[in-house]
Amino acid sequence: MCVKVLPTVVAIQGKHVNVDEVCSWCRMFREDDMHVMFECSFAKQVWEAVGLQRLVDVQQNDTVKKVLKRVLNTGTTDQWIMQxxxxxxxxxxxxxxxxxxxxxxxxxxxxxxxxxxxxxxxxxxxxxxxxxxxxxxxxxxxxxxxxxxxxxxxxxxxxxxxxxxxxxxxxxxxxxxxxxxxxxxxxxxxxxxxxxxxxxxxxxxxxxxxxxxxxxxxxxxxxxxxxxxxxxxxxxxxxxxxxxxxxxxxxxxxxxxxxxx
CATH class of the missing domain: 3.30.420.10 (Ribonuclease H-like superfamily/Ribonuclease H)
Incomplete structure (x- = not known):
């Protein structure tokens, strides 16, 4: 995801493939890497299920790499051990x-x-x-x-x-x-x-x-x-x-x- 090779719908469209850009999970929003990883309702359920939703803080104009870097820098060892x-x-x-x-x-x-x-x-x-x-x-x-x-x-x-x-x-x-x-x-x-x-x-x-x-x-x-x-x-x-x-x-x-x- 950090090097933008994940085959999201948006990425596939960039290769001139005619596909529906709506997310196949939530069927509501455009499926790009940020949506798949953090913003989709299904993605949020996954983060919550593993107890790390509070560490995933998505801000405006974020990229996947920025979010993951911030999570790894701010998540303390004790938080990961507790989970x-x-x-x-x-x-x-x-x-x-x-x-x-x-x-x-x-x-x-x-x-x-x-x-x-x-x-x-x-x-x-x-x-x-x-x-x-x-x-x-x-x-x-x-x-x-x-x-x-x-x-x-x-x-x-x-x-x-x-x-x-x-x-x-x-x-x-x-x-x-x-x-x-x-x-x-x-x-x-x-x-x-x-x-x-x-x-x-x-x-x-x-x-x-x-x-x-x-x-x-x-x-x-x-x-x-x-x-x-x-x-x-x-x-x-x-x-x-x-x-x-x-x-x-x-x-x-x-x-x-x-x-x-």
Whole structure:
């Protein structure tokens, strides 16, 4: 595109070929290189889909080369890393031969917090657990707590993530990736919300996320979230667990999580 060899309709017309100059994607505007790359509605959807639409700033009298150069000069490394982390988190990209997804390390400089909930019919509480690890896969902290109330699994997952966001900000407020195996919860966080009780809980995330400089909430397969699930299950073995119980690397009772890690 930078050397103007892409066969857009305008380029083909320049070679004296009789073709319709209207874009074959949007069917609205003249198809030149700037339109194909940045201005077409389809092109904008592509940039948005990869999370880079805000970096593509098209100005008057721009050329493709000018726009790309400006994007590469103004896009920080962290912005590109954040997008890569988001893509990795939303893809089932790390499967073994049995089709089971394995836990994967976060990008350099980031930490990953896996979150899960455990609930049993008839109980008046749900268990919540989370495990924090760094970009080397090293265990940092883990926590478990009981959250009072009878809840369906979807609601329990939403409340657990809310509590994990609140707990984590005590230790870390930037470059955090929260992984959750409840896709409806992740979709609600990253998309439109309604007016149900579930949506009200998700709305609380907006306040908590203000405490973070860079944060992602992504979906992960349950098989890659097993440690957090075990932490949530420990709440059923404790006789009186009312608040977040903190497990650090030197806390010997954390063997359950450490062995699995």
């Amino acid at each position: 890569r982390a988001k893509e990795d988190g939303n893809k089932h990209h790390n499967h073994n031969s049995t089709g089971i997804q394995n836990w994967s390390k976060p990008p350099g400089g980031w930490i990953k917090i896996n979150v899960d909930a455990a609930c049993r019919p008839g109980d008046d509480f749900v268990g919540a657990g989370c495990v924090m690890r760094d970009d080397c896969g090293k265990f940092l902290r883990a926590s478990s707590t009981r959250i009072r109330g009878k809840m369906q699994p979807k609601m329990a997952e939403a409340v657990s993530l809310r509590e994990a966001l609140s707990w984590t900000k005590q230790w870390r407020s930037n470059k955090c990736i929260f992984e959750c195996d409840a896709k409806p919860v992740v979709d609600a966080v990253n998309g439109a919300r309604g007016k149900s009780m579930f949506d009200t809980i998700v709305e609380d995330y907006s306040y908590l996320l203000k405490h973070y400089k860079e944060v992602l909430i992504t979906f992960v397969h349950r098989s890659a979230n097993i440690v957090a699930h075990k932490m949530a299950q420990t709440t059923y073995s404790e006789t009186d667990l009312k608040e977040w119980y903190d497990y650090t690397p030197d806390f010997i009772s954390c063997n359950l999580a450490l062995e699995e890690i």
